[in-house]
Amino acid sequence: MTMRIFRAAAILILMWLGTLLSRDCLALVVLQYHHISAETPPATSISPERFAQHMAWLAENQYQILSMPDLLDLLRDKKALPDKAAVITFDDGYTSIYSAAWPMLRKYNWPFTVFVNSQHHDEKNPQYMSWEQLREMAKTGVTIGNHSISHTHMIRRQAEEKDADWLARSRREIVDAQKRIDAELGRQLRIFAYPFGEHNRALEALLKELGYIAFAQHSGAIAPFDSVQALPRFPFGGNYGDMKDFALKASSLPMPIKKAALLDENRNSIPDPLVADKAKNATLVLEGDADFLKKISCFYIGEAAMAKIREGELHVTTSTAIPSGRSKFNCTAPEKGRFYWFSKMLIKKNGDGSWYKE
Numbered sequence: 256m257t258m259r260i261f262r263a264a265a266i267l268i269l270m271w272l273g274t275l276l277s278r279d280c281l282a283l284v285v286l287q288y289h290h291i292s293a294e295t296p297p298a299t300s301i302s303p304e305r306f307a308q309h310m311a312w313l314a315e316n317q318y319q320i321l322s323m324p325d326l327l328d329l330l331r332d333k334k335a336l337p338d339k340a341a342v343i344t345f346d347d348g349y350t351s352i353y354s355a356a357w358p359m360l361r362k363y364n365w366p367f368t369v370f371v372n373s374q375h376h377d378e379k380n381p382q383y384m385s386w387e388q389l390r391e392m393a394k395t396g397v398t399i400g401n402h403s404i405s406h407t408h409m410i411r412r413q414a415e416e417k418d419a420d421w422l423a424r425s426r427r428e429i430v431d432a433q434k435r436i437d438a439e440l441g442r443q444l445r446i447f448a449y450p451f452g453e454h455n456r457a458l459e460a461l462l463k464e465l466g467y468i469a470f471a472q473h474s475g476a477i478a479p480f481d482s483v484q485a486l487p488r489f490p491f492g493g494n495y496g497d498m499k500d501f502a503l504k505a506s507s508l509p510m511p512i513k514k515a516a517l518l519d520e521n522r523n524s525i526p527d528p529l530v531a532d533k534a535k536n537a538t539l540v541l542e543g544d545a546d547f548l549k550k551i552s553c554f555y556i557g558e559a560a561m562a563k564i565r566e567g568e569l570h571v572t573t574s575t576a577i578p579s580g581r582s583k584f585n586c587t588a589p590e591k592g593r594f595y596w597f598s599k600m601l602i603k604k605n606g607d608g609s610w611y612k613e
Contacts, residue, residue: 282508282593283321283477285342285470287488291355298493303355309491309501310359313341318505322366323398323444341505343367344470344488346402346448348376353388357397370402370448370470373435386439393440400446401436401467403428410453410529410602411610418457425461446470449485451613452581453602455527459484473583474598478509487598508590510551510597512543517599528600532608535576539584539599541569551595553586560584579603580611 289299291306301309313320319340326342343360345352348371360367369392375383384392393399403409407428412421429447436443445467449458452472462469462484475487489504517525518538530537539560541548545567553560553571556578562571571584581602588595605611 283340285488287490288345292351301496320365345369348383353384368398370400372402372406373432374405402448404432406450473600475596476507476509506593507596510595512541514542516540529602532604536573539571550588579605
């Protein structure tokens with residue numbers, strides 16, 4: 256396939272995805288995992304036993320598990336998404352995906368996607384799958400996506416780095432990783448997962464220019480107002496993923512609102528997840544049906560957030576000062592034993608302008 260034909264195909268993919276998101280999607284959720292092991296860092300790990308429980312729950316509740324190509328087929332055919340549908344994804348390409356997750360998923364004959372960092376596989380780091388193992392999976396239909404070269408914090412500038420230089424470096428992280436993936440595995444879909452879920456509008460615009468759809472790490476089912484360069488996923492690991500939590504999230508519905516926006520304490524728009532260094536509070540504004548807005552409960556860092564309804568808008572303000580690091584608004588509303596779900600990420604540097612440590 257020539258580059259011109261491929262670019263045209265990428266544009267069609269984005270158009271198809273836009274078609275989907277303009278329709279009433281019922282409950283497409285994207286599930287995100289990292290390690291499937293009890294011996295790896297807890298924050299990004301889920302045990303094989305718990306992962307098996309997740310998959311059994313999906314099977315028992317008759318979920319349709321879609322591959323990335325499945326999703327594109329739905330868009331091409333302009334079909335509405337079925338209810339209770341899920342896409343299974345893994346970030347980072349760890350060996351436990353090959354040794355623990357893949358055998359379970361083969362039993363169900365379910366498709367999945369792995370987002371990889373090319374550098375780790377080139378260096379033959381034993382924590383990560385080899386290119387040969389990735390190639391073995393890809394030959395059976397597993398989709399391999401782009402997670403950058405080095406798993407860097409992509410929104411962070413280096414010392415004295417100008418915007419143009421940062422953008423050029425970000426482009427290399429995406430384009431050069433894709434070249435290595437394609438060279439080892441054959442041409443793969445143009446899909447990208449942001450390392451750490453961190454993104455901004457400039458990165459979204461770059462990925463759009465390059466013909467990618469992209470996934471972040473804020474929670475929720477895919478909704479019509481989502482940017483196709485920042486689609487939500489439900490991450491599981493650490494404190495998240497017991498069966499009650501999993502069932503709640505896997506069965507969630509996209510919040511039926513018209514739009515969402517973030518404002519700082521001075522009522523200025525926050526266009527990116529990244530808030531100003533000195534920002535103390537933030538307000539999430541949800542616009543929608545007034546009666547529905549009354550049903551929504553929002554939480555920030557685990558605490559109920561202050562909420563007021565004003566002329567068809569729900570204004571939800573952080574209950575505590577915004578801490579450095581990544582934090583989220585999570586908003587839900589009940590619906591016949593299930594929940595509408597919406598999440599918005601905030602990212603803030605340290606008070607002195609330095610970046611927080613992981």
